[in-house]
Amino acid sequence: MVDIRSVHKSFGQLDVLKGIDLQVRTGQVTVVLGPSGSGKSTLLRTINHLEKVDRGAIHVDGTLIGYRRSGDRLRELPEREVLKQRTRIGFVFQNFHLFPHLTVLENIVEAPVSVQKRPRQEAEELARRLLERVGLADKADAYPRRLSGGQQQRVAIARALALEPRLLLFDEPTSALDPELVGEVLDVIKDLARQGTTMIVVTHEIGFAREVADTVVFMDDGRIVEQGPPGEVLDRPRHERTRAFLSKVL
Numbered sequence: 001m002v003d004i005r006s007v008h009k010s011f012g013q014l015d016v017l018k019g020i021d022l023q024v025r026t027g028q029v030t031v032v033l034g035p036s037g038s039g040k041s042t043l044l045r046t047i048n049h050l051e052k053v054d055r056g057a058i059h060v061d062g063t064l065i066g067y068r069r070s071g072d073r074l075r076e077l078p079e080r081e082v083l084k085q086r087t088r089i090g091f092v093f094q095n096f097h098l099f100p101h102l103t104v105l106e107n108i109v110e111a112p113v114s115v116q117k118r119p120r121q122e123a124e125e126l127a128r129r130l131l132e133r134v135g136l137a138d139k140a141d142a143y144p145r146r147l148s149g150g151q152q153q154r155v156a157i158a159r160a161l162a163l164e165p166r167l168l169l170f171d172e173p174t175s176a177l178d179p180e181l182v183g184e185v186l187d188v189i190k191d192l193a194r195q196g197t198t199m200i201v202v203t204h205e206i207g208f209a210r211e212v213a214d215t216v217v218f219m220d221d222g223r224i225v226e227q228g229p230p231g232e233v234l235d236r237p238r239h240e241r242t243r244a245f246l247s248k249v250l
C-alpha cells in the first residue's frame, strides 16, 4: 500500500530525512517511534505531499505521490491533482484541526461534499454512521469547542474516514490529550486496526504499539534505525539508540 524509497528532505541546511525506505502492506499497522526532531512528522507529511521530497519517491496504492513521470524526469503535479491524491489519504493531527465554526456533522460532511462532490444527504448518512462508530452519535449538532479533547479527536478520525481513505496517517493523535482521555482515542484506532485499516501511527504510546502494531519503526536523526515486529524492536532492540529511547519512554 505504501512504498517509500530513498526519501530525502531538507529544510535549508537542515537534513531532516536522510534516505528513508519504508514499505507498508495493505491492512497493516505501522507505529513510528523516535525522539522529538527525528523527522517523524516530516515523514508523514511527505506521504501526502504536504511536504515535497527532495529525492526519492513515494507510492501509495501504486500511485506516485506529487509527481508524474515524463520520460525519465519527474514533474510536479498541479495542486488540483495533488488534492485529489490527498483525498484518499486520511491525516489525523495532534491538535485535531477541526473547523471551529462548523458543527461536528458539518465538519465531517465538508470534504466529501465539496471535494468529492458527493450528494449532501448521502454524505450526512455516512457521517452519522461514522459518528456512531466513534461513539459520538449524540454530538452531531455540537460545535467542537463544546467537546472534550478526546471527543474532538474522535470527530477528527470520523472526518478522515469520511473520505474512505486507503491509508490513514496519525501524527501523535493522543499527545495533546489529558491522560484520562487517551484511552478512548486509542480504542477507536484499535478498532480500525481490527477492521483491517492500513495505518501509520506516530505515537509515544508503547503499550498501544505492542498491542496493535504489525511493524514498529524507530527513527532517529532522519533515519530509520531499526524496524520489525513489536516483540523484536520493543523487547529486544538491537541498537543502542533504540534502547536509550525506550528506557526514557517506558
Ligand code: ADP
Binding pocket: 011, 014, 016, 034, 035, 036, 037, 038, 039, 040, 041, 042, 043
Ligand atoms: P518529529 O516529528 O520527529 O519531532 P519533525 O519532522 O517535526 O520531527 O522535525 C524534524 C526537524 O525538522 C526538526 O529539527 C524541525 O525543527 C525541522 N522542521 C520541521 N518542519 C520544518 C519546516 N517547515 N521548516 C524548517 N524546519 C522544519
Ligand code: MG
Binding pocket: 040, 041, 042, 171
Ligand atoms: Mg512530530
